[in-house]
Amino acid sequence: MAYGEAIAALADPTRRTVFERLRGGPRPVVEIARGLPVSRPAVSQHLRVLKDAGLVRERREGTRNFYSVDGEALAELREYFENFWDEALAAFKEAAEKGAKDEPADE
Amino acid sequence: MNQQMSDTAIRKSVTVDRPLEEAFRLYTEHVATWWPFSTHSTEKEEVETVILEGREGGRFYERTKNGDEHLWGTVLVWDPPSRVVHSWHPGRGENTAQEVEVTFAPQGEGTRVELVHSGWERLGDRLDEMITNYNEGWDVVLGRYAQAAEVS
Numbered sequence: 001m002a003y004g005e006a007i008a009a010l011a012d013p014t015r016r017t018v019f020e021r022l023r024g025g026p027r028p029v030v031e032i033a034r035g036l037p038v039s040r041p042a043v044s045q046h047l048r049v050l051k052d053a054g055l056v057r058e059r060r061e062g063t064r065n066f067y068s069v070d071g072e073a074l075a076e077l078r079e080y081f082e083n084f085w086d087e088a089l090a091a092f093k094e095a096a097e098k099g100a101k102d103e104p105a106d107e
Numbered sequence: 108m109n110q111q112m113s114d115t116a117i118r119k120s121v122t123v124d125r126p127l128e129e130a131f132r133l134y135t136e137h138v139a140t141w142w143p144f145s146t147h148s149t150e151k152e153e154v155e156t157v158i159l160e161g162r163e164g165g166r167f168y169e170r171t172k173n174g175d176e177h178l179w180g181t182v183l184v185w186d187p188p189s190r191v192v193h194s195w196h197p198g199r200g201e202n203t204a205q206e207v208e209v210t211f212a213p214q215g216e217g218t219r220v221e222l223v224h225s226g227w228e229r230l231g232d233r234l235d236e237m238i239t240n241y242n243e244g245w246d247v248v249l250g251r252y253a254q255a256a257e258v259s
Contacts, residue, residue, distance in 0.1 A: 004149070004198035011203040081117050085222055088147055089121040092220070095141030096123035096133055 003080045006073065009053035014038060015046045019055065019069070026059065026068035116225035123217055130218035131188035131211050135159050144169060149177050149198040159193075161185060167193050180204065195224065 010016050014036070021032050033043040047067050050056040054073045059066045123130050133141065139156045148154045153171045157179075160166050165182040177197070184192035189211050196204040205226030212219050 007203050007205075008199040011200065078117070081224060084147060085117060085119045085224060087143060089119055089220070089222060091141050091143045092134060093121045093123050096125045096130060 003077050006053045006055055006077050009049050009055060012046075014042075015049060018043060018046045019050055022056065022067055022069045026066040028064045028066055030064075032067065115227040116223050118221070118223050120219060120221040122214055122219045125218055126216070127211055127213050127218050128188045130220060131191075134209065134211070134220065135161050135187070135191060149179075150175075159191075161187070169197075180207070184208075195226070 010019060017036065018032055021027065029040060029044055029047065032047070033040045036043060038046075047056060047058075051058055051067075054076075055070055057068050057070045059068070125133065136159070138159045142157045144154045144157050145152055148157065148169045150169065150171050153173075154169045155172045157169050158166070160182065163182055163185045165185065166178055167180045167182065168176050168178045170176050178201075179197040180194040182191065182193045183206070184190060190209070192206060192208045194201070194204040195207045205224065208223045208225070210221045212221075
C-alpha cells in the first residue's frame with residue numbers, strides 16, 4: 001500500500017513535529033530546526049523522508065531550500081482511503097447479493 | 108458538514124440484501140470470498156487469501172501464495188452479529204495503527220453495514236485538521252464524497 005509510506009513517515013514523533021512546523025507556510029531548514037532537540041542534519045534527514053513519502057515539497061530560493069506541506073498529497077491520502085473503502089464495500093455488496101441469489105439459505 | 112469538518116473519520120455505508128447474521132458472517136468469517144485482495148492488500152497479486160479471526164484479539168491478515176503472513180490489524184471488539192472493531196495498519200508498523208469499526212443493523216429484509224475508519228489524530232494532533240481543512244484538498248475530498256454518495 002503506497003500510502004502506508006506516508007502514514008509510516010508521520011508515525012515518528014520528531015518527524016511529525018518537523019511536519020507540523022510547516023503548517024504556517026514554507027520554511028527553510030534552519031528555521032524548522034530552531035528549538036528542536038535534534039541537529040540540523042537530523043532535521044534535513046526527516047525532511048527527506050517526508051519528501052520521499054510525498055508529504056513535503058522542496059523549493060530552492062537563492063542559497064536556501066524552503067520546505068512546504070504538499071496539500072495535494074494530504075488530500076490524496078484521504079481520497080485513497082475513501083476509494084479503498086468504497087471499493088471494498090462494493091465488493092462485499094456484490095458478494096452478498098450474488099450469494100443471496102445462489103444460496104437463499106445460510107452459506 | 109460541520110460535524111464532518113471536526114471529525115476526520117472516514118464513514119461509509121452499504122445496504123445488502125441479506126439477513127443480519129448472514130451479512131455479518133459474510134463480512135467476517137467469509138471475508139476471503141469478497142475482499143478484493145489482488146488490489147486491496149500489501150502484496151497484491153501474490154496474496155492467496157485473507158483471514159479475519161472471529162474473536163477478541165484475533166488477527167486480520169493476508170497470506171501470500173508462498174505462505175507468508177502479513178498482519179493488517181487485530182480484532183479489538185468482537186460482538187457478533189452487530190459489531191466488529193479492528194486495528195488497521197496494513198504494510199506498516201503497529202505503532203501507526205488506526206481503527207476500523209464495522210456495525211451491522213437490520214434494515215427491512217436486509218442489513219445496513221456501516222464502516223468508520225478513524226484514528227487520523229494519532230498521526231499528529233493537527234494533522235487530521237490539516238487533512239480535512241487544507242484548502243487545496245477540501246474540494247477534491249468533498250467532490251469525491253458527493254460522487255460516492257450519489258452512486259451508493
